Amino acid sequence: xxxxxxxxxxxxxxxxxxxxxxxxxxxxxxxxxxxxxxxxxxxxxxxxxxxxxxxxxxxxxxxxxxxxxxxxxxxxxxxxxxxxxxxxxxxxxxxxxxxxxxxxxxxxxxxxxxxxxxxxxxxxxxxxxxxxxxxxxxxxxxxxxxxxxxxxxxxxxxxxxxxxxxxxxxxxxxxxxxxxxxxxxxxxxxxxxxxxxxxxxxxxxxxxxxxxxxxxxxxxxxxxxxxxxxxxxxxxxxxxxxxxxxxxxxxxxxxxxxxxxxxxxxxxxxxxxxxxxxxxxxxxxxxxxxxxxxxxxxxxxxx
Amino acid sequence: xxxxxxxxxxxxxxxxxxxxxxxxxxxxxxxxxxxxxxxxxxxxxxxxxxxxxxxxxxxxxxxxxxxxxxxxxxxxxxxxxxxxxxxxxxxxxxxxxx
Numbered sequence: 256x257x258x259x260x261x262x263x264x265x266x267x268x269x270x271x272x273x274x275x276x277x278x279x280x281x282x283x284x285x286x287x288x289x290x291x292x293x294x295x296x297x298x299x300x301x302x303x304x305x306x307x308x309x310x311x312x313x314x315x316x317x318x319x320x321x322x323x324x325x326x327x328x329x330x331x332x333x334x335x336x337x338x339x340x341x342x343x344x345x346x347x348x349x350x351x352x353x354x355x356x357x358x359x360x361x362x363x364x365x366x367x368x369x370x371x372x373x374x375x376x377x378x379x380x381x382x383x384x385x386x387x388x389x390x391x392x393x394x395x396x397x398x399x400x401x402x403x404x405x406x407x408x409x410x411x412x413x414x415x416x417x418x419x420x421x422x423x424x425x426x427x428x429x430x431x432x433x434x435x436x437x438x439x440x441x442x443x444x445x446x447x448x449x450x451x452x453x454x455x456x457x458x459x460x461x462x463x464x465x466x467x468x469x470x471x472x473x474x475x476x477x478x479x480x481x482x483x484x485x486x487x488x489x490x491x492x493x494x495x496x497x498x499x500x501x502x503x504x505x506x507x508x509x510x511x512x513x514x515x516x517x518x519x520x521x522x523x524x525x526x527x528x529x530x531x532x533x534x535x536x537x538x539x540x541x542x543x544x545x546x547x548x549x550x551x552x553x554x555x556x557x558x
Numbered sequence: 559x560x561x562x563x564x565x566x567x568x569x570x571x572x573x574x575x576x577x578x579x580x581x582x583x584x585x586x587x588x589x590x591x592x593x594x595x596x597x598x599x600x601x602x603x604x605x606x607x608x609x610x611x612x613x614x615x616x617x618x619x620x621x622x623x624x625x626x627x628x629x630x631x632x633x634x635x636x637x638x639x640x641x642x643x644x645x646x647x648x649x650x651x652x653x654x655x656x
Contacts, residue, residue, distance in 0.1 A: 286632055292624050293646070307631075379630055381587040383623035441587025444620060 260329055260341045261366045263309035263322065271323075275314065282310040291385055291435070297409040300435070308363045311377065318371060325370060341366075362438060384435035384444040391418060391428065391448040395455050395465075395487055398422050399513065406448075416448060421513035423463075426450045452512075457485045463520030464511045466504075470529045471495055484524045486510045493524045501528045574616035576605055585619030588626060596622050599640045 264271050267281040288294065289303040312318045329341065363376045389406050401420030407413045414433055422428065427447045434444025458465040469484045479497035483490045486507065493505050503526040511520025531538060582602075583590045596602060597612075602621055604612035621643065629639035 283633070290628065290631055292628055293642075303631075382626055382630070383585065383587040383619060385624070385627070386620045437587055439587075441623075442585060444623070 258341055258365045258369050260326075261305075261308075261364060262326075263312050266305045266309035267313065269313075273313075278310065278313050282306060282314070286310075300410065304362065304364075308367055311363070312367070312371075318375075322370065378439055380439055381441035382438045383441045384437040386444040386447060387434040388447045388449055390451055391416070392451045392453050393418070393422070394453050395458065395512065398424075398450065398452055399487055408446075414446065416446075418448065418450075421517075421519075422450050423513055423515065424450060424452045424460075458487075458522075460512070461523075463514045465520070465522045467522060467524055468527045469493060469495070469505070469524040470527045471499070473528055473530060476500065476526060476528045484522075486522055495526060499526045501526055576607070576613035577616060577618065578607070578611065578613060582614050582619050582622065586623040586626070588622065592626070593622055595636055596625055596640065599636050601625050601640045601643060 264273070267273075267278060267285065269277055269281050273281075285306045286303065289299045289306060291300040291303055294303075312322050367376065387408065389408055391404065391406065397418075399421060401418055401422070403415060403417050405413055405415050414430075416428075416430060416433075418428055427449055430446040430448065432443045433446035436443050452460070458467050460466075465487070467485055469482060471480060471482060475482065475495060476499045477497065479495060479499075481492050481494045484493045484507070487510065491507060491510070493507060495505065499505075505524045505526065507522040507524065509519045510522035514520055534542065577585070579590060579593060579597075583593045586593065597604075602614055602618040605615050607613035625636075625639040625643050628634055628642050629636065634642065
């Protein structure tokens with residue numbers, strides 16, 4: 256396993272000759288800034304760990320002295336031609352650190368454990384890890400049917416999640432134990448998935464109801480017709496009653512989105528009367544006949 | 559449409575039962591005495607049960623663990639850790655309504 260050298264002074268942003276007081280001040284400021292419970296940036300957790308590890312070494316005179324000695328030799332080695340990696344360099348030194356290549360999954364880095372030994376990290380007592388949150392973006396179909404999804408979390412980890420059928424916009428799904436790992440053997444936190452429904456080109460969402468346009472010819476609107484309409488479960492037939500004008504809402508009960516009460520919302524098919532852009536001669540003739548024969552006044556201006 | 563029955567999801571909070579102090583402590587990875595400290599500071603409040611055997615909301619362990627992380631990591635005392643948690647709640651609320 257390749258172990259990289261860590262610059263603890265750089266992590267705390269202090270000079271190599273910094274006093275204990277300066278180191279403490281720098282640590283406290285950075286700990287507040289990057290604490291993962293206070294800072295939700297993706298890299299905050301990593302930075303916080305780095306800062307804590309750097310403080311653990313630099314605030315302890317013994318550890319600091321050992322680290323400085325190692326650093327000086329590592330630097331000399333880097334400046335010499337033919338460099339080599341840290342692991343190779345470290346293996347030839349005698350710092351009395353970890354002699355085995357077994358690294359724990361401790362709070363501190365492999366570098367720390369290599370130099371100071373696996374048991375050198377201070378035990379703080381068991382504590383549950385942080386809860387995490389991730390966005391679960393679903394198509395309307397998936398939200399209805401449930402399924403499986405691979406999510407990439409902030410920390411780069413990917414998790415396979417099974418989400419149940421009939422989830423709603425804004426719903427939080429809890430995945431127990433999938434949050435941040437606990438400390439010192441404490442239980443891990445939970446992962447919450449926040450459901451967002453992706454916009455659908457076919458439907459408009461109105462709460463738990465869906466709205467879809469259904470285009471009909473003028474004679475279908477006037478005489479009535481049964482026409483196909485898109486629904487979440489595939490095409491369905493909707494009966495357009497005779498005498499339907501544009502904007503009439505035809506309800507398909509229970510074809511909407513899942514509701515909080517366990518029922519489903521409705522699907523509204525909105526009538527849109529559509530005319531031929533370039534009527535044939537015959538169509539034009541028939542429309543003209545209709546215009547002459549009809550006394551219908553859609554604007555109600557005739558007294 | 560098929561008449562297939564699928565398991566229904568409910569909002570997380572609605573399904574979860576209140577928990578006893580011992581369960582809360584175990585879920586938080588902490589000793590009961592420490593959890594009692596946080597209860598005494600009002601970080602989490604009983605939502606039922608009796609005074610000898612109080613019950614707490616299901617999400618309480620995460621809240622207590624958060625306060626304890628802040629206390630240990632930032633060198634706060636109990637009152638300070640509880641205060642930070644309450645201020646974080648308020649920020650969250652303001653951001654949600656803003």
